[in-house]
Amino acid sequence: MDPKLDLVLERVVDVSKELLWAAWTQPEHIKKWFTPVPWMTVDCEIDLRPGGIFRTVMRSPEGQDFPNEGCYLEVVPNEKLVWTSALGPGYRPIMRASGTTTTCEELYFTAIITLEGHGSGTKYTARVLHGDEASTKKHEEMGFYQGWGTALDQLVAFVKTL
Amino acid sequence: MDPKLDLVLERVVDVSKELLWAAWTQPEHIKKWFTPVPWMTVDCEIDLRPGGIFRTVMRSPEGQDFPNEGCYLEVVPNEKLVWTSALGPGYRPIMRASGTTTTCEELYFTAIITLEGHGSGTKYTARVLHGDEASTKKHEEMGFYQGWGTALDQLVAFVKTL
Numbered sequence: 001m002d003p004k005l006d007l008v009l010e011r012v013v014d015v016s017k018e019l020l021w022a023a024w025t026q027p028e029h030i031k032k033w034f035t036p037v038p039w040m041t042v043d044c045e046i047d048l049r050p051g052g053i054f055r056t057v058m059r060s061p062e063g064q065d066f067p068n069e070g071c072y073l074e075v076v077p078n079e080k081l082v083w084t085s086a087l088g089p090g091y092r093p094i095m096r097a098s099g100t101t102t103t104c105e106e107l108y109f110t111a112i113i114t115l116e117g118h119g120s121g122t123k124y125t126a127r128v129l130h131g132d133e134a135s136t137k138k139h140e141e142m143g144f145y146q147g148w149g150t151a152l153d154q155l156v157a158f159v160k161t162l
Numbered sequence: 163m164d165p166k167l168d169l170v171l172e173r174v175v176d177v178s179k180e181l182l183w184a185a186w187t188q189p190e191h192i193k194k195w196f197t198p199v200p201w202m203t204v205d206c207e208i209d210l211r212p213g214g215i216f217r218t219v220m221r222s223p224e225g226q227d228f229p230n231e232g233c234y235l236e237v238v239p240n241e242k243l244v245w246t247s248a249l250g251p252g253y254r255p256i257m258r259a260s261g262t263t264t265t266c267e268e269l270y271f272t273a274i275i276t277l278e279g280h281g282s283g284t285k286y287t288a289r290v291l292h293g294d295e296a297s298t299k300k301h302e303e304m305g306f307y308q309g310w311g312t313a314l315d316q317l318v319a320f321v322k323t324l
Binding site for chain 1: 249
């Protein structure tokens with residue numbers, strides 16, 4: 001882990017890791033909480049195995065769609081979920097223009113979600129790895145902490161309705 | 163699998179898949195066969211697990227060193243080995259300049275080695291996935307078929323000495 005290249009969101013939440021896992025791994029659930037309103041997640045495809053696709057389509061308040069395609073790397077039910085935007089399904093590399101990262105879909109990162117039991121709740125950690133400081137800074141400027149934090153608020157509120 | 167984006171080397175060889183696996187997964191072995199002579203592999207680091215490093219240093223006949231760092235994605239002993247140059251150890255993305263791929267170290271690819279029993283020998287398949295046709299063409303022009311084919315000749319000759 002590298003403090004110059006990683007962005008980390010860690011929080012203890014009062015819901016079980018089983019419910020958090022379900023919300024992270026089922027397309028119909030993802031659409032309910034994944035994108036901070038007024039953005040929406042209008043499509044989601046999940047093939048939950050190493051090498052399988054994780055694809056979402058985010059819609060801006062202005063109605064523009066932003067597709068994001070990634071690949072799962074590790075799937076440990078109720079404990080750990082790893083995927084990357086650097087690879088597509090079947091581990092095929094995804095090519096992006098360098099030096100022009102303006103949207104999330106153009107940014108290379110690997111996300112590691114870990115869920116650990118904590119009393120009756122869960123210690124939730126989202127760690128996002130980048131390949132250089134420019135990408136890290138870009139992701140932070142795109143609003144990583146507020147965006148992923150708000151998404152986590154929505155995630156917790158959503159699983160309480162399950 | 164995509165014929166426009168994949169390069170494939172497939173051959174039946176008269177050595178066991180267990181020996182081929184050993185030669186692919188031990189640094190001291192890799193140095194003996196990995197690079198078509200007069201090139202040499204002068205260093206190799208292997209952490210044989212998903213997320214672990216696969217690093218080699220190739221030395222040109224002129225004495226120039228070319229480091230290559232990648233990350234294992236799947237490790238199925240004696241059957242399947244998958245790694246990518248798009249990620250480094252711990253799945254961290256590796257940043258490369260785009261449009262300037264001139265050496266192997268600058269090329270994004272994922273390699274899938276599969277070993278299947280075939281009589282007393284092994285059906286050996288090396289499939290290399292790329293993200294766009296330009297990368298595929300570049301890899302082919304760098305001598306993929308001759309390079310990987312010669313390396314396989316050296317691999318088979320080496321394991322017969324074990």
